[in-house]
Amino acid sequence: MKAGSNKISIPAILEVGKGNLSYIGALIEKSGFSNIVLFLGQGINDMFGEKIRQSFKFQSTKIVKTIENDNIDINNIINTAFSIPAEADVIVGIGGGKALDVAKYCSFLKKLPFISVPTSASNDGYSSSSCSLIIEGKRTTVNAVMPYGIVVDIDVIKEAPEKYIFSGIGDLVSKITAVYDWEFEEKNGKGKVDDFAVMIAKKSVNSFVRTQFNSIREDFFIKELVDSLTMSGIAVEIAQTSAPASGSEHLISHALDKILDVPKLHGLQVGVATYLMAKVQEHRYERVTKVFRDTGFFEHVKTHAIKASDLEKAIDLAPSIKPNRYTYIHIDEYRQKAKKLLQEDEILKDILV
């Protein structure tokens, strides 16, 4: 037993603001790095390549290699990681979830600090230590390393297609059902929540859902969303498990990923499942409903033609995704209730096909 409490890793750099992509060179140099390996996601070079290169123009920090790579297969990542030049002292990843996961896992393998620059806020992966990789053909979540830095350009996030913003909203609101599932496990003697992680996860989602806004593209709203997703990543780091950010609603989404040939965006699936499970849990579903209605999440979901029949299959498959957990979806009674809601709930009937 040691004095002085737990140690957790938090990003040493956190910059969330307007126009940050133009300052990326200066931000990285200020942090003392000299030789950058730049990972760019698909399309990033076309959209932002010039701006990014310009940002290094007057810096002594130099880009020693640029890698455009969205391929999350572990064998690709291994080869990429060990082709990184020896003089590199930092990895900067700019792009969506896959590009960041490639860059993050290369950072882990090479023990280099990772600076995460998401171009959309579609989920909390940019601020967490975990990656979603393909290992022997299967999508697998593996633990890598907490980002050394997070740099977010509000202007980039808000100009991203609206589906990404809605995905982020869905992923964030899911903390409500996720935390409740975790507390349910504890009440049933199947584990122990980390109170600190719970507190952080709750504060992040509560601060967000209580925010007043006019448009989901206004700066203030986007900043709240990004900050809250960042804190959600920290809650996972504190807990040393994904439980504070991922409960039954995530299991349903993971099940959908297996069932569908072309899954929908992570946060959209998660959001729908969050509404469903909040009703099952009979916990804060009014709040969830209000946020999803006010932001236009429900309306947006309609455009993606999610099938109730797929959700039904996903409900049955969900417990087997993580058999060691004990969430609401692991209980037969609640699975039946969920399936009944699919048939009867007015909102679900409206947004699903």
Added chain:
Amino acid sequence: MKAGSNKISIPAILEVGKGNLSYIGALIEKSGFSNIVLFLGQGINDMFGEKIRQSFKFQSTKIVKTIENDNIDINNIINTAFSIPAEADVIVGIGGGKALDVAKYCSFLKKLPFISVPTSASNDGYSSSSCSLIIEGKRTTVNAVMPYGIVVDIDVIKEAPEKYIFSGIGDLVSKITAVYDWEFEEKNGKGKVDDFAVMIAKKSVNSFVRTQFNSIREDFFIKELVDSLTMSGIAVEIAQTSAPASGSEHLISHALDKILDVPKLHGLQVGVATYLMAKVQEHRYERVTKVFRDTGFFEHVKTHAIKASDLEKAIDLAPSIKPNRYTYIHIDEYRQKAKKLLQEDEILKDILV
């Protein structure tokens, strides 16, 4: 430059709930401690001594020494610390701010883990690493050690005299002006905010001020207050400076401490100064006003007879408390504005004498 980001200390134990004082023995034993030194604040033994002793009745963990001591003079603390028996492996402090500071500093000197059990939520000291001690006759803030654990009994906090709850509210809302002062320093090239600490501080206060409640004594409200004050302590730990929790409004309160023979409760002074400075900063004063009005803070302050003339002196003295900072109160123009508000602002005229 190291991979893997910053490391910060967070409490390994965080238990905020109803009736926790009855489980204190079990909670501490579960954490693996054997020999406790118990520090009790004034009056605690009378109020809760029996309950605390009962909680150890069926535990193998034993109390090797009980110390009742609210004397924050450093010489007293030194003697107390080095009288702690060698077999002690944890220090548990139960009481108000002074009792916790004595226990916390003894923990630091003896390099023992410290479990902080506040009996009021009158400020964020119970979750921070700093102490307020008397050194050579002067009240001095010194850095000690982050608590290993925080245990809060909601029932105890909510039954405390209401002045303590109002003091906690005042201390928490002050993060609004404190963070704004810090950002003001950065804008003026006088320092650099830690974005992560700012984010945590803002989330803690925003989650709180956006909370709906019926009574300041309801469980839900008290839990939000305690959680938010806890997060405020963490923000200070992340920042490695008190800046995210303490700006011009705290300097005014510290100045009052010097001016008054018998200062008012810390959080009451801070709260009044927060309202004043929010008006000076022209930043979120509507929100501050709403919270202080809805909770009854303003009404409560009236019962303490704080003098406008003392506040005026405190405004002039405030910058000299921390001459190296550069908050709004360090600028002559804003001091004049503050003093004018003392004369003209309707609310201030109402609550001050």
Added chain:
Amino acid sequence: MKAGSNKISIPAILEVGKGNLSYIGALIEKSGFSNIVLFLGQGINDMFGEKIRQSFKFQSTKIVKTIENDNIDINNIINTAFSIPAEADVIVGIGGGKALDVAKYCSFLKKLPFISVPTSASNDGYSSSSCSLIIEGKRTTVNAVMPYGIVVDIDVIKEAPEKYIFSGIGDLVSKITAVYDWEFEEKNGKGKVDDFAVMIAKKSVNSFVRTQFNSIREDFFIKELVDSLTMSGIAVEIAQTSAPASGSEHLISHALDKILDVPKLHGLQVGVATYLMAKVQEHRYERVTKVFRDTGFFEHVKTHAIKASDLEKAIDLAPSIKPNRYTYIHIDEYRQKAKKLLQEDEILKDILV
């Protein structure tokens, strides 16, 4: 700049003693682990399998999977790592260098603690954080993770074929030339030694070379060898570079690895190159000569038919192995001196073919 000095990782378990293989189950259980994945090198199961399984007979700790795998190709390791069952909480590797490297890298990928149980003391890899893997067909040194524990059975080490013991002696004595090369770099303004790492490396080799012994198979001698190699691994960890353990003599050995179809044992090649470079450096070569003569290292080397002509090529190739370093072998003048010694030195003429 932080108070409290540097933090380095050291093994939490270090057990070097007679018969430890029979206690391996108890040792691991005592450390609080429940579910072991056991990595066994080639031949280990035949030789020690029964003994190892017996050691778990009366323990509640259980072996959840046994993996016999000496294949250091990264693709093999990836697949192996991600086939480890989720309930595993520790990886135990028992065997020679390759088996330990496979186990160590799997531990790194899965973020599990690694317990290193070498069956020979042929080099200091069992106590270091680095691995030698095959990546895209090439032998590559990569950084993984410091062992959580090291368990050495003196009886096993001393019954290993003598070539392994001589290899260990060669690898240990090489710290004399390695450290001198590092200091040479510093003197020439090409880097900075870490004085603490230098001190540890010197103490480890000096304590060993000053040890009196009757036979290289006596317990006391084996223990000194194992302890000294362990400390050499720690010196590398402190320095965060292999420099305190690897100088020009290692570059010559790495060059031989490239030149020869079937390289000799690492420590034998390194030992010969150490003698050569000590003569080139004109530094402590009497001591090196004495140890290699007294232990029988020189006599043993003769049985391996190392060719002077291969060494000559290796000398020329050596600087290109690590072009960023600046050891004696990077200087043309000293390479010429080394090649001349190959022709003229009586001992080299005697032991090489």
Added chain:
Amino acid sequence: MKAGSNKISIPAILEVGKGNLSYIGALIEKSGFSNIVLFLGQGINDMFGEKIRQSFKFQSTKIVKTIENDNIDINNIINTAFSIPAEADVIVGIGGGKALDVAKYCSFLKKLPFISVPTSASNDGYSSSSCSLIIEGKRTTVNAVMPYGIVVDIDVIKEAPEKYIFSGIGDLVSKITAVYDWEFEEKNGKGKVDDFAVMIAKKSVNSFVRTQFNSIREDFFIKELVDSLTMSGIAVEIAQTSAPASGSEHLISHALDKILDVPKLHGLQVGVATYLMAKVQEHRYERVTKVFRDTGFFEHVKTHAIKASDLEKAIDLAPSIKPNRYTYIHIDEYRQKAKKLLQEDEILKDILV
């Protein structure tokens, strides 16, 4: 259970060399410090003040305060610590044991990095985290902080009066009996040695006692002594107990401190007790005898008139100094054996009065 082994603190700066006192300014500036508080022991200013000040002449680092203070009373130290100016970012202590303890404890209280610059090598305190202070009138060992840096000027150490060098030799050789006592405790089921700490402690003393030398004032010998005492401090840090550096021989010395009005130098008392206890333990006493004879330690001790009768009393008192330990001196049979040796051992009869 965490992956990645134990973390220990080691000095970030370690510079042991000739003339280092002249480079102290440059060494500290290179480490990134700006504002130094300099603690000087008694007499240091007269002897080295000019040299130290000169060393800062061309540095931008400045001395913000110089404190000459050898008073190890805790009340003095508290007042001194809290008078340190806020801008100080490092404490440098130059002097003997008491001056370093004052500086070290002030560093601990103020959470500032401490750079230890011993002017004699009379014991291993300069490289350890513990201090010997006077608390309520009694000499008490308290835990403070590991030095951030250690800077030793070989020229200063070797010109110190020879009694300090002999004291250092006595303190170092005592690791032989101390480690044996610790292993004795383990064998008797009274505790568990830390194998890593044992290994480091043994390597440090063995490397030293096997060193060949012509004079105790030659550079090489002094450097070995300083390095070995440094490693002894590290062994204590690893073990998180003084056991690897302090056994029955130290208890006898502590007992002498209580018995004598004017105790002899720590390392001299310890050395004599080490010889005595090595005979009692029947462990490596030939080696101890050889080192003490070859270095002239025995001859030197004669000049201090240590009384056999005082040692006899100290033997009886020793176990009570640390009643929780279980060394040879805690066993009545061995205390009798020790007292008999005082009467009969030829060497003891020769060197004691």
